[in-house]
Amino acid sequence: MEDVISLSIGEPDFVTPWHIRQAGIQSLEDGKTWYSPNRGFIELREEICRWFAHHYRLEYEPKTECLVTVGGSEAIDGCMRCLIQPGDEVLIPQPSFVCYQPLTEMAGGVPVIIETKAKNSFRLTPEELKAAITPKTKLLVLPYPNNPTGAVMRREHLNAIADVLRSTDIMVLSDEIYSELTYGDTRHVSFAAIPDMKERTIVINGFSKAFAMTGWRLGYALGPAPIIKQMTKLHQYAIMSAPTMSQLAAVEAMKNGDNDSAYMREQYDMRRRLIVDGFNELGLTCFEPEGAFYIFPCIRSTGLTSDDFCEKLIQEEHVAVVPGSAFGDCGEGFVRVSYSYSIKHITEALSRIGHFVQNHHADTL
Structure with missing residues (x-):
């Protein structure tokens, strides 16, 4: 199918900044092609911890509380496999990234889905959390900023979640891969920065979104030393180490990449306003x-299911988006639309979607 416009993939349309690519190229020119230490190069771990201290006022020990992984997904998998015993319950707010539920099941855990709601801006509420906790609850996944909804938990929302957890032994996996893509005057707040939460939280982050380094496959986990030690064992036996070239490029990103992240965030913010206004104008x-x-518009006014909307849209108008139901049953009636594309790309897609909606609204009359 020709002339398809895709708003479906969650990948930056920016090329990795040149100075970061140059550091990777230089590592090859210098013949640095050997394995790294299992945990990752100490220089990178020091830079990650320095960066976290600067941005989020969180202090981690590079030698024992930081693990460099092959993408954030490996860190999520390793965290779950090290924490979950067969029969343990894992609380997973949905809609959310598709990997949490299958990884829980692969680790022998029992996924307990918490359906977040549009009326709450798809944030997890303390009432929803309390209602889901049982004596078997072992782990809470906090997927914020959220894929697919774009929801964010601000400090006051995180404080309310922490109030529920303080009387429990529940651990927290805080997936903060989109931390640097938080809009407005208030910066991202890490859940580990909430009082009393650091000792129970494993923070997952990486380089793919903030520095447009998806293909470099590099992430990291920060958390209590005993847990990072066990994750390192699993990483050592299953992976060995993250790619050397990627790690040396990431050192440069941590040292000198903040301006790049800020520029990309500004560009995304402009596209965000354009696409939100565009979809709201379409009804x-x-x-x-x-x-x-991402935006997560409601498509119920068309009378179509999420799957039908997406299938008909690509067939009739050659625009690709993702069914909301792919991110959990409560995503039915919504679609995920990525705005990590050019203004020209988004504007043309909005025009085609407008034509599609007009036709299908007419069909429902």
């Missing part, structure tokens, strides 16, 4: 996302 209402690079 496909969506709340204003505060993070990541």
